[in-house]
Amino acid sequence: MPNRNFTAENLQLKDNIDICFKLNSRDVKIKVPCTYTLLDILRYELKHTGTKEGCGMGECGACTVIMDGGIVNACLVLATAVSGRDIWTIEGVSAKEDAKPIIDAFVAKTATQCGFCTPGMIMASYYLLSKYKDPTDEQILEGLSGNLCRCTGYAKIVEAVKAAARELNGAKKEARDA
Amino acid sequence: MLTKKQNLYSVVGKKVNRVDAYEKIVGGARYVDDLAFEDMLFAKMVCSTIPSGRIKKIDKSRALKLKGVAGVFTAEDITGLNKIGCVVDDQPLLAKETVRFAGEPFAVVAAETREIAEEAAGLIDIEYEPLEPVLTVDESVSEKIKVHPKGNVVCHYKVRKGDNIDEAFNKSFKVYEKTFTINYQEHLYLETQGCVALPENEGITVYGSFQCPFYVQGAVATALGLPLAKVRILQCVVGGGFGGKEDVPSEYAAKAALLAYVLKKPVKLILDRAQDLMVSSKRHPMKMEYKVGVTKKGKMNALKVRVLADSGAYTTLSTVVLFRSSVHFGGPYVIPHVSGDIIGLYTNRVPCGAYRGFGTPQVIYAMESMINIICNDMGWDPFEFRKNNALKKGASSITSHKIKESCGLIETIDKARKESEYDKRKKEFDKWNADKSKRTLKGLGVSSIFYGMNLGAKGWFYDKAGSHIQICRDGSVTLCVGNVEMGQGAKTVLAQIASEALGCEISAINFTNVDTNIVPDSGPTVASRTTVMSGNALLDAANKLRKKLVAAAAESLKIKPGQVMAKLGKYYNIKDSHQFVSFKDLAGKCYLDNVGLSEMGYYVSPKVEYDLQSGQGEPYYVYSYATAVTEVEVDKKTGEVRVNKMTCAHDIGRVINPMLASAQVEGGVAQGVGYAIMENMVSEKGHIKTLGLSTYVIPTTKDCPEVKSVFVEDKSKDGPYGAKGLGEPSLMPVVASVVNAVSNAAGHQFEHVPVLPERIWEVLNEKNSSEDESEVK
The missing domain is CATH 3.30.365.10 (Aldehyde oxidase/xanthine dehydrogenase, molybdopterin binding domain)
Known part of the structure; x- marks a missing residue:
């Protein structure tokens, strides 16, 4: 992927690179090994450990983050591609007001068990509910199909997303009515 | 069978939210890979690339020359015993003379970064003399090639009931026969296997993702040649187990502990997904x-x-x-x-x-x-x-x-x-x-x-569990049990049991993750036994505490202990529920009266007889x-x-x-x-x-x-x-x-x-x- 603020012509494998990006609305400037992924940067350099590594191959979704408004597997985004991006992780999203209904619903519906997939699941759910106000069952199943969970069988996760959608819509309606 | 109406309990049988849900949902729960320590080294296992063979030579020299490599350990570097078998002593911690499956570890590297450890792992040279492998159960049962010198039968269980089976089939109206086969199943816990070992107090402390902290304690002590009391296991939040973290984590913990103990630095060993799939145990085909x-x-x-x-x-x-x-x-x-x-x-x-x-x-x-x-x-x-x-x-x-x-x-x-x-x-x-x-x-x-x-019957001697409950002077409660939360909801269910038995609110309860220094060996977190075993161990401790609280409540309320009833943070007069003393006040009173509110509990599974x-x-x-x-x-x-x-x-x-x-x-x-x-x-x-x-x-x-x-x-x-x-x-x-x-x-x-x-x-x-x-x- 061509990156924006970075030139990589003579880059060696062991070189460090400087990158700047926005993380949860704050500016980050950091030097990292050029072989690092966004996931490595988050977990090892910035100690944002809420984003999990389940496979490191873009197959499980445990490292789901929001990049420039879309969801990505952080383990597949190379450091060079992070420069200039607007990144949101579970640490940032979980503090946002419009994520509260999702978090509450995941608690109330017991939509987490071992919890390892859960931050990624929350990110995918948050993105899904920002995209669809009132998602259909099909849209929920499709929207979360990139996030593997080995514990729950997904039923309670889907229930939680539906409950959060209802809550969000209700809250918006209340705001409009007021 | 009790119906809903007849459920006299206030917490047990209720839809209580998971006590650990929020932290997991917002990404705050600490799994082992989320831990970092000063000067921590990263370990990587090096595994056999052939299913069967004799090891002729292992050459560490190229790996040791790499900058940032702290150590390369093989069987000869083990300070204790080179054995890891949980039940039978047939498995080395690191393969020494023979490799018996593709993926069997024969060396482990520690380096300053994960990247260097990975690179060093690729620089360890091994020469094998490949042997013909045994790949099917039919080949194995024929014993043409022996996987172990003693032969290929691991175990043979017989069940014989009735007098004459052939005669019974003769008397059957109809007889059906069929052969079935079934493949492996992989646990695929979302969190791969891992641990961090720290040299501490002339011994070792290991954090990790375990189902059986006490197995890990035993394996580490054996590998290092240390007494059990010098090995402390601290359980992290577990990202799924399903049996895959029963005995298997002992293998990784013992390797990380060995490196940490000898190199005198914290060592983290986390398996990547491909290695986890290759080396960790599966469901039997x-x-x-x-x-x-x-x-x-x-x-x-x-x-x-x-x-x-x-x-x-x-x-x-x-x-x-x-x-x-x-x-x-x-x-x-x-x-x-x-x-x-x-x-x-x-x-x-x-x-x-x-x-x-x-x-x-x-x-x-x-x-x-x-x-x-x-x-x-x-x-x-x-x-x-x-x-x-x-x-x-x-x-x-x-x-x-x-x-x-x-x-x-x-x-x-x-x-x-x-x-x-x-x-x-x-x-x-x-x-x-x-x-x-x-x-x-x-x-x-x-x-x-x-x-x-x-x-x-086969595991009765492991079938025990301990617990520790402490009530603080402000009425908050800490629990520690020897079985782990791995996603199944043990903490919540056990908190419900403790809350019911103590008569406190469930919100008063705080869980300490398993710490082998706090609770006695409680056997493994397997066999769907945690609710029964740790639940009963908690009841044992809670009942001792409740007796003290009831006595204190009786004194406060000026009634007989037999007239005290406890529920959801209040100890009542059974005849007049308006007359009560709060759990919090009782805890405070006991503190000032020097009544100790800390108890151990213990439970042993009912004994069974089997031939x-x-x-x-x-x-x-x-x-x-x-x-x-x-x-x-x-x-x-x-x-x-x-x-x-x-x-x-x-x-x-x-x-x-x-x-x-x-x-x-x-x-x-x-x-x-x-x-x-x-x-x-x-x-x-x-x-x-x-x-x-x-x-x-x-x-x-x-x-x-x-x-x-x-x-x-x-x-x-x-x-x-x-x-x-x-x-x-x-x-x-x-x-x-x-x-x-x-x-x-x-x-x-x-x-x-x-x-x-x-x-x-x-x-x-x-x-x-x-x-x-x-x-x-």
Whole structure:
């Protein structure tokens, strides 16, 4: 992927690179090994450990983050591609007001068990509910199909997303009515 | 059976939210890979690339020259004993002279960064003399090549019931025979195996993702040559276990601990997914020969079974896993004449061990398939047939265990039929299938199971649990038990039990993760035993505390202790609930009165008597039961299966938390559906080829059925508030029920699991391909 603020012509494998990006609305400037992924940067350099590594191959979704408004597997985004991006992780999203209904619903519906997939699941759910106000069952199943969970069988996760959608819509309606 | 109305408890039996949910949801829960320590080194295991061979030479020199490498350890660097076998001493911590499977670790590297460790691992040179590997159970049983000098039989369990099995078959109205095979299943916990070891206090502290911190403690002490008290294990939040973190983490913890102890620095060892898939244990593949005789009246009168299980290169837990197979291979039925041989065999493949169900889902698949064949052939109703043969109070299992209490099997069969609307659906499906223009075929499948609680006769000496409860002077409570939370909801259920017993609010309770310095050895977190074992251990401690609190309350309220009742943070006068003292005030009073509010609890599983020679006796003290009904739809053109719905009726004694119980069932169903029709571990010449999640495919949101779970609460006298276990029973009937549904849709009983679309397509297209079906792959 061509990156924006970075030139990589003579880059060696062991070189460090400087990158700047926005993380949860704050500016980050950091030097990292050029072989690092966004996931490595988050977990090892910035100690944002809420984003999990389940496979490191873009197959499980445990490292789901929001990049420039879309969801990505952080383990597949190379450091060079992070420069200039607007990144949101579970640490940032979980503090946002419009994520509260999702978090509450995941608690109330017991939509987490071992919890390892859960931050990624929350990110995918948050993105899904920002995209669809009132998602259909099909849209929920499709929207979360990139996030593997080995514990729950997904039923309670889907229930939680539906409950959060209802809550969000209700809250918006209340705001409009007021 | 108590109805809702009769539930006198205020916390037990209620839909309490998970106590650990919020931290997990917002990403605050600390898993082992989230820990970092000053000067921490990163370890990487180096593994055999051949399935069998003699090690001629290991050369560390290139790796040691790499900048940032702190150490490269092989067998000769082990300060204690080079052994890791949990039950049998046949496995080295690091291979020394021989490698017995592709993926067997022979060296471990520690370096300043993960990248350097990875690079160094690739610079360790090993020379082998390759040997012919043993790759199938049939090759193994022939003993032409011996995997270990003592021979290839890991264990052989026999069950002999009745006088003469051959005569019994002669008297049968009809006899059915079939051989089934079943592949591996991989746990695929989302968090791979890992730990961090720290040299501390002239000993070692290990943090990690474990199901059995006390196994880890033992393994680390052995490898380092330290007394147990110098080895402290601290449990982290666990990202799923399912049996895969029972004995296996000991292997990694012992290696990390060794590096940390010698190099005097913290060492983190986290397996990457591919290595985890390659080296960690799996569910045993099996070849299962079944022969069942039935009477004219629909009773099973004879059962003969021979199972060959692929134990892999080392025993690990095979001897205990296959013991369970030997108790459960006949299902929850009364059969007067039984002959069973369950044989575990060494091969040059990855060791197999514990996985949710512990050697039972395989044999249940075979047994329930036989019942499906019988019912289809005779035109017998699958529920009535099961009921006609079912265990009930006063009846005896295939091991001649006379059931005395807590047996809700027949109720689960009735409930599953009713709640699944089986009879209505059956008519609809028959009509649907008769219409040849439809693209799909629909099928219904049934299966019933029983599951022996706790560790049973073969593991009774491990079957104990400790607890510690401390009430602080402000009324907040800390609990510590020896079994772990791995996602199943143990903390919540145990907090409910403690809250009920102490009469405090559940919000007052705080959990300390397992710390081997706080609680005594409590055995493993397996066998669906945590609610019963740690629950009872907590009750033991809580009852001691409650006595003190009641005495203090009686003094405060100026009444007799017998008149005090406790509930949800208040100790009342039983005659006047307005007269009360709060839990918090009581705790404060006890503090000032110097009444100690810290107690240990301990519980031992009921003793059972079993004869291993004949396979007769009481293998377990009590059983959970379940019946599942599955609806599937099979695409005639592609052979693809959609599992649309499962109805599961479980007898787990008292349901402590209905919401968490249904969550367990849904999760078990998903894992079982994957096992039945999707998850196909491919192994070629002893090398696992499916080393990622795009090749070893587990169910996603789009593959899981609607699940309806219902409960029968036939309480067990030994369980806390009458509870039994659910963790494993949730998965156990799933495979058999799904395969029966697919078989009924396709009109062919499938002999191999997973039942993949290509096989179904072949059957539907009447192509006969019997090759590869007879061997365990």
